[in-house]
Amino acid sequence: MALKLGPLSDVIGVEATGIDLSRPIGPEDRAALEAALADRLVMVVRDQTLSPAQLLDAVRNFGPLKAQHLTSLLLAEHPEIAVLDSRRTKVGADGRHVAIGARDWHTDHAHQERPPNYTALYAVSLPGAGGDTSFANMQAAYAALPAARRSELDACTVITKIDDRYSEADDKAAHREARRHPLVRTHPVTGRKAIFFHPGMVERLEGREAEESHTFLEALLENVISPEVTYRHHWRPGDLVLMDNRGQMHVAHQDYDLSLGRVLHRVLVEGERPY
Numbered sequence: 001m002a003l004k005l006g007p008l009s010d011v012i013g014v015e016a017t018g019i020d021l022s023r024p025i026g027p028e029d030r031a032a033l034e035a036a037l038a039d040r041l042v043m044v045v046r047d048q049t050l051s052p053a054q055l056l057d058a059v060r061n062f063g064p065l066k067a068q069h070l071t072s073l074l075l076a077e078h079p080e081i082a083v084l085d086s087r088r089t090k091v092g093a094d095g096r097h098v099a100i101g102a103r104d105w106h107t108d109h110a111h112q113e114r115p116p117n118y119t120a121l122y123a124v125s126l127p128g129a130g131g132d133t134s135f136a137n138m139q140a141a142y143a144a145l146p147a148a149r150r151s152e153l154d155a156c157t158v159i160t161k162i163d164d165r166y167s168e169a170d171d172k173a174a175h176r177e178a179r180r181h182p183l184v185r186t187h188p189v190t191g192r193k194a195i196f197f198h199p200g201m202v203e204r205l206e207g208r209e210a211e212e213s214h215t216f217l218e219a220l221l222e223n224v225i226s227p228e229v230t231y232r233h234h235w236r237p238g239d240l241v242l243m244d245n246r247g248q249m250h251v252a253h254q255d256y257d258l259s260l261g262r263v264l265h266r267v268l269v270e271g272e273r274p275y
């Protein structure tokens with residue numbers, strides 16, 4: 001079995017086959033995966049069968065693991081894994097499950113001082129149809145803008161806040177103070193610049209009122225996220241998806257029955273301060 005890498009779309013995403021991450025891999029394969037991920041920002045490793053412990057070892061190929069902040073989601077025996085189970089969500093007034101997070105295009109944990117370099121999602125249970133995840137190459141989105149617009153964005157600083165949906169005391173305590181990060185961050189491996197923020201975690205842009213800031217950012221995403229820079233991932237059993245949070249944004253399509261029990265295991269890899 002030899003590692004094979006191929007594009008998932010023109011602009012973002014790479015598919016990796018012929019590799020079994022339940023066992024240690026060699027330095028050449030590790031380097032090839034790392035390089036492909038830095039270049040393509042999203043990697044789908046197909047046909048994996050991973051116990052929680054094996055999943056953690058698989059993700060450690062990409063760096064040290066990062067502790068997660070929503071403690072109610074953590075797997076008891078392996079707290080580095082958050083269990084994203086569509087049934088473990090709040091039930092709304094109409095009796096239907098209300099999905100947590102991921103309602104809009106976002107970058108994971110962009111409010112943190114050191115956001116995770118990578119988010120890994122492993123498909124544990126995928127009942128029924130729907131539940132795709134779309135990814136946008138925010139480096140390509142940025143690069144396509146006119147120079148004057150890029151300069152304007154380069155000068156913007158985001159002042160972050162804790163998402164209202166996060167009610168857990170530990171998360172609030174860890175991020176009580178407003179932090180800031182550049183709206184455009186540079187990828188340390190490729191040097192490419194990307195538009196970077198989590199709309200739910202933005203208090204405002206520096207020098208602008210909150211309402212004006214949100215209008216500005218909403219219009220920005222509307223303007224730059226087009227089919228030309230996106231890839232829609234249809235999950236298959238055994239998929240391990242790694243996303244580079246320094247260059248992509250994503251959205252989870254919630255077009256499925258949440259009560260069916262769609263389960264993903266999420267692991268985070270430590271990151272650096274955005275610059």
Ligand SMILES: [Fe+2]
Nearest residue numbers: 102107108250
């Ligand atoms: Fe996300």
